Structure formats: C-alpha cells, structure tokens
Amino acid sequence: MPSEPAIVASGLVKHFGATCAVDGVDLHVAQGQVLGLLGPNGAGKTTIVRMLATLSAPDAGQATVGGYDIVRQAHQVRGLIGLTGQFASVDNRLTGFENLILIARLLGQSRRQARSVAASLLERFDLTEAGDRPVQGYSGGMRRRLDLAASLVGSPRILFLDEPTTGLDPRARRQLWALIGERVAEGTTVLLTTQYLEEADALADDILVIDHGRVIAGGSPEALKQRIGTRTLEIRPASPDVLEATAGILAELAGLQPERQGGRLSVPAGDPALLSAVVRRLEEQGISPGELQLRSASLDEVFLALTGQAVEAEETET
Amino acid sequence: MSGTGLVAGLRQSASLAWRAIVQLKRNPWELGDYSFQPVLFLLLFVYVFGGAVAGSTDAYLTFMLPGIVVMNMMFVTVYVGHGLNTDLTSGYFDRLRALPVARWAPLAGRISADLVKQGWSIVLLLGLGWLMGFRMENPIWGLAGMVMLVLVFALAFSWVSVLVGVVARDPEHVQLFGFTALFPVTFVSNVFVPVETLPGWLQGIVMANPVSVLTDACRGLLLGGPWLHSALITLAWAAAITAVFAPLSLRALKRRLK
Numbered sequence: 001m002p003s004e005p006a007i008v009a010s011g012l013v014k015h016f017g018a019t020c021a022v023d024g025v026d027l028h029v030a031q032g033q034v035l036g037l038l039g040p041n042g043a044g045k046t047t048i049v050r051m052l053a054t055l056s057a058p059d060a061g062q063a064t065v066g067g068y069d070i071v072r073q074a075h076q077v078r079g080l081i082g083l084t085g086q087f088a089s090v091d092n093r094l095t096g097f098e099n100l101i102l103i104a105r106l107l108g109q110s111r112r113q114a115r116s117v118a119a120s121l122l123e124r125f126d127l128t129e130a131g132d133r134p135v136q137g138y139s140g141g142m143r144r145r146l147d148l149a150a151s152l153v154g155s156p157r158i159l160f161l162d163e164p165t166t167g168l169d170p171r172a173r174r175q176l177w178a179l180i181g182e183r184v185a186e187g188t189t190v191l192l193t194t195q196y197l198e199e200a201d202a203l204a205d206d207i208l209v210i211d212h213g214r215v216i217a218g219g220s221p222e223a224l225k226q227r228i229g230t231r232t233l234e235i236r237p238a239s240p241d242v243l244e245a246t247a248g249i250l251a252e253l254a255g256l257q258p259e260r261q262g263g264r265l266s267v268p269a270g271d272p273a274l275l276s277a278v279v280r281r282l283e284e285q286g287i288s289p290g291e292l293q294l295r296s297a298s299l300d301e302v303f304l305a306l307t308g309q310a311v312e313a314e315e316t317e318t
Numbered sequence: 319m320s321g322t323g324l325v326a327g328l329r330q331s332a333s334l335a336w337r338a339i340v341q342l343k344r345n346p347w348e349l350g351d352y353s354f355q356p357v358l359f360l361l362l363f364v365y366v367f368g369g370a371v372a373g374s375t376d377a378y379l380t381f382m383l384p385g386i387v388v389m390n391m392m393f394v395t396v397y398v399g400h401g402l403n404t405d406l407t408s409g410y411f412d413r414l415r416a417l418p419v420a421r422w423a424p425l426a427g428r429i430s431a432d433l434v435k436q437g438w439s440i441v442l443l444l445g446l447g448w449l450m451g452f453r454m455e456n457p458i459w460g461l462a463g464m465v466m467l468v469l470v471f472a473l474a475f476s477w478v479s480v481l482v483g484v485v486a487r488d489p490e491h492v493q494l495f496g497f498t499a500l501f502p503v504t505f506v507s508n509v510f511v512p513v514e515t516l517p518g519w520l521q522g523i524v525m526a527n528p529v530s531v532l533t534d535a536c537r538g539l540l541l542g543g544p545w546l547h548s549a550l551i552t553l554a555w556a557a558a559i560t561a562v563f564a565p566l567s568l569r570a571l572k573r574r575l576k
Contacts, residue, residue, distance in 0.1 A: 014429065015574070050412075053416050053418065054415075055415055055416060055575070055576075056575075056576065075322060075418055076418075078416055078417055078418040079418040081416065083412075083413065083416040086409070089408045089409040089410050089412075089413060090410070090413075091337065091341070091410055092408070093340075093341040093344040093345060094337065094340060094341065094344075098337075098340060102333060102334075102336075102337050103413075103417070103527055105329075105330075106330050106333055106334070106414070106417055106419050106423075107417065107418070108329075134344045136344070150413070152402040154417075
C-alpha cells in the first residue's frame with residue numbers, strides 16, 4: 001500500500017520530571033521518504049526517535065509506524081524498524097562479525113543465514129578485514145558503519161538514524177551518507193536527526209526544525225534555505241574605527257542587523273549577489289575589509305534566522 | 319522466527335548468554351576474577367593462615383574450601399549487575415529493546431551466562447582443592463547437592479546485583495558497591511574461621527548470615543555432616559531474597575527506561 005504513510009505522529013508529548021522534552025510534535029513521513037529532524041543538543045530530537053522506536057512511551061499523543069501503534073503494537077513496530085545512533089550501540093567486546101551474528105540470531109535467523117547476512121553486510125560496509133577484530137579497536141567511522149550495518153540485519157523497511165555522523169571527520173561522514181543514500185535508493189523510509197544543516201540538506205526530502213521540544217519550522221531543504229539563507233557573509237574590518245560604518249552598510253544591503261562577535265560582523269547571505277554588492281559599497285566609501293568571507297551557515301545562525309522575529313520584537317520593545 | 323513466545327524467548331536468551339561468554343575472551347580481568355582471584359585466595363589462606371587457624375594446612379583446607387566456593391559465588395554475581403549496567407550506559411540495552419525479542423530475554427541471558435561462569439569457578443576451586451589434598455565424603459550426591467544449592471542461591475542473589483546494576487550510574491560504581499558490600503558480608507561469616515572463636519556478640523550476627531548457613535550446608539554435603547537443616551534455611555533465604563529484590567529490580571529498571 002504505497003499510499004499509506006510510513007510514520008505518522010500527532011501531539012507527541014514527553015516529560016522528564018519537571019522538564020518537557022517533547023511538547024506536542026506532529027510529523028508525517030511518506031513511504032520511501034527521508035525526514036530530517038534538525039535541532040541543537042537537547043531540543044528533544046532523540047526523545048522523539050525513542051518514542052517512535054518503542055523505547056519510551058509518550059505521555060500524550062499517538063503515533064503509528066508502518067501502520068502499527070507504537071504503544072499497543074510495539075512488537076510489530078520492532079519487527080519493521082532498524083535503529084542506529086548515539087543511544088543504540090554495538091558491543092565493544094565482540095568482533096564486528098559476532099555483533100552482526102548476534103542480532104541475526106536474535107531476529108530468528110538460522111546459523112547459516114546469520115553468517116551469510118553478517119558477511120555480506122561487512123563487505124558492503126567495507127569492514128570485511130576488520131570483521132574478526134573486537135570493536136573496541138575500531139575507529140569512530142568504522143564503529144558507526146558497523147552500527148548502521150547492525151540496524152540493517154533484519155532488512156528493515158523503516159530506519160531511524162539518531163545523529164548518525166556526530167563526531168565523525170568529513171571523509172567518514174561522506175562515506176556514511178553514501179551508505180544511507182543506498183538504502184534510500186532501495187526504498188527504505190528514513191527518519192534522521194542531526195545537528196548539521198549540511199547533513200539534513202544532503203539526505204532529507206523534508207526537514208523539521210526542532211527547538212525546546214517543538215517544531216519551529218519545516219519544509220523542503222530548498223524552501224528552508226531560501227527562507228534562512230544557507231550562507232553567511234562575515235567581515236572583520238581592518239580598523240575598529242570603521243566597524244560602525246561597515247555594520248551600517250551590511251544592515252542596509254542585507255536588510256537585517258548584523259550579528260556582532262568581537263570585531264566580526266555577520267549576516268545571512270541568502271541572495272548570492274549580496275557579496276559583490278557589499279564589496280562594491282565598501283570600495284566606494286574607501287573602507288578596507290581586513291577579512292571577508294562567505295561561509296556555510298551554522299545551526300546557531302539557522303536558529304537565529306528562524307527565531308529572528310522574536311529577537312527583533314524584543315529589541316523594538318526596549 | 320523472532321517473537322515473544324516461550325520457545326523464541328529461550329532461544330534469544332541462549333544467544334545472549336553466548337554473547338556474555340564470548341565477551342570473556344576480550345576481558346581478561348573479568349576472567350581473572352573467576353579464576354585467579356579464588357585460586358589466589360585459596361592458596362594464600364591455606365598455606366599462610368592454615369597452620370595458625372586450624373593447626374595444619376590440611377585441616378584448614380578441609381574447613382575452608384566449601385566456604386571459599388560460597389564466597390566466590392557471591393563475588394561472581396557482581397558481574398550480572400556490572401554487565402547489565404554496561405549495556406544500560408552504553409545504549410546496547412536500547413538496541414536489544416528495539417528488536418522484536420521477548421522482554422525478559424536480555425536479563426535471562428545474562429543470568430544464564432552467570433550460572434555457566436559460576437559452574438566454571440566451582441570446578442576450578444574443587445579441582446585445585448583436590449590437587450592440594452581435599453577429599454569429599456560424598457563425591458557424587460553430596461557434590462551434586464552442593465553445586466545445586468550454590469547455584470540456586472546464586473540465582474537468587476543475582477537479583478541484588480541486578481538492582482545495583484540498574485541503579486548505579488556506571489559500571490565502576492557497580493564494582494565498587496559490590497566489593498565494599500560483599501567483603502564484610504562474606505568475611506563476617508564462618509567461611510574463614512570457626513564461629514566459636516569469635517566474640518559472643520559477633521557470633522549471633524555470623525550465625526544469622528546466609529553466607530554462614532549456606533557454607534554449613536556445603537560442608538555437611540561434601541564432608542558427610544548434617545546438612546538438611548541449613549540447606550532448608552538457605553532455600554528459605556533464596557526465596558526471601560528473590561521475593562524482595564526481583565520486584566524491586568524490575569520496578570527500578572522500568573523507571574530507568576522511562
């Protein structure tokens with residue numbers, strides 16, 4: 001039934017003591033789609049995934065995964081999903097091969113089947129050589145690859161990836177993205193959490209931006225990028241005397257007060273023409289920029305852009 | 319196939335017990351606790367204290383070997399909680415819970431693996447004792463009864479370890495708590511010295527200690543003395559410990575996994 005959504009949640013709420021980790025989250029993932037939950041540490045992303053993966057019961061709201069209720073039909077949900085991430089781990093004291101064999105046996109596969117599944121996953125994840133070594137000697141990238149492989153042993157239709165590349169170097173990150181991309185190409189539905197805008201952009205069809213347990217924005221990566229600008233223009237004037245003049249130019253051309261940090265000024269640069277316009281204006285006024293660069297927006301800046309209205313409103317009030 | 323039925327659950331527990339045994343290959347320290355530590359205790363106590371306590375090393379070996387088997391059993395149970403805590407803190411427990419396996423399989427697997435480790439320690443200690451000159455009066459049914467009794471008590475005491483494993487912040491705390499609690503419990507008993515040599519106020523505590531009661535039963539079974547009374551009291555202790563600590567552990571686990 002391709003029309004039936006893979007994951008639907010409405011009004012999910014989870015409290016831990018006095019703190020409200022998840023505060024009424026709705027989401028919807030069509031089959032074969034990738035949804036990225038983007039947000040800073042502590043935003044509630046992991047708690048959302050834990051609830052959908054049946055590890056934590058919601059205090060309010062409901063959700064279905066593959067058509068099954070996450071609370072009343074948790075066992076059926078577990079039969080459909082794979083889980084990888086910061087909280088689901090592999091056993092350090094087993095070899096890579098033993099880790100995969102164990103999962104396969106727990107899923108009810110025969111010894112022979114388990115061995116062949118483990119061997120083929122190790123090969124696909126470029127771990128054949130390391131397969132006979134204990135995981136405690138693996139690099140961060142190898143561990144994450146094994147972790148992802150372990151979640152694929154049962155060929156799940158729906159995959160939960162909780163910050164799959166946090167802490168990895170760029171090369172290992174790209175390698176993991178490629179492996180996730182292969183699963184998506186085969187039709188697997190993916191729900192991904194990440195702190196990196198770049199990662200959500202690379203993998204997700206749709207993004208929900210999460211903050212303080214709520215969805216604060218959502219849409220396709222393109223739509224979000226247009227809204228917030230994925231690049232940031234940063235200038236450090238050669239002399240502090242021209243800081244104010246430079247800030248004035250940025251504010252005028254970008255239509256937004258620049259962020260100040262030490263002697264640096266930065267504005268979101270959604271419009272690619274902004275850079276040349278700023279350079280031209282600085283030249284006209286004889287101001288020399290000590291440093292000038294266009295860089296990818298950080299998650300902080302995305303948040304600032306998305307919550308910017310609130311910040312500005314506060315400023316006008318005072 | 320995977321599932322939550324009894325047969326599927328038992329098979330999943332067996333796979334998880336296999337895991338806990340395979341882990342031993344990569345953690346020589348833990349293996350050392352089951353092997354070198356009791357061996358060292360046996361050799362040191364028999365040859366250093368034996369003459370002073372019992373008049374001869376042979377007499378002391380006969381007196382102490384059943385007790386050191388009991389003491390070692392208590393220490394080995396710490397690893398149930400240690401392993402469980404490692405899985406909880408590393409997130410491995412979550413990986414298991416997200417699989418379609420019986421909810422009781424992870425715990426059952428760990429406790430079954432623990433019984434295998436217990437068996438290994440008992441065989442090692444009795445084998446070494448035999449080489450040192452220990453002889454049993456009832457090498458067949460006495461030995462079988464003693465092993466059964468020790469394993470039943472180990473099973474019950476594992477629930478205490480499970481509770482510590484669930485409550486503790488990290489595996490090191492489990493170990494620390496286990497050892498600081500178990501040293502007094504096992505030393506304030508009749509394992510190392512005859513109870514008559516102790517001050518009167520201490521004798522009462524020692525006689526009430528289940529470690530002493532179990533040791534008495536083991537001595538009786540191996541050496542041909544009275545054992546039935548102390549064996550029954552041991553079983554009562556095992557039932558009581560399970561009745562108190564199994565529900566406490568499961569409730570603590572549920573709360574931790576909220």
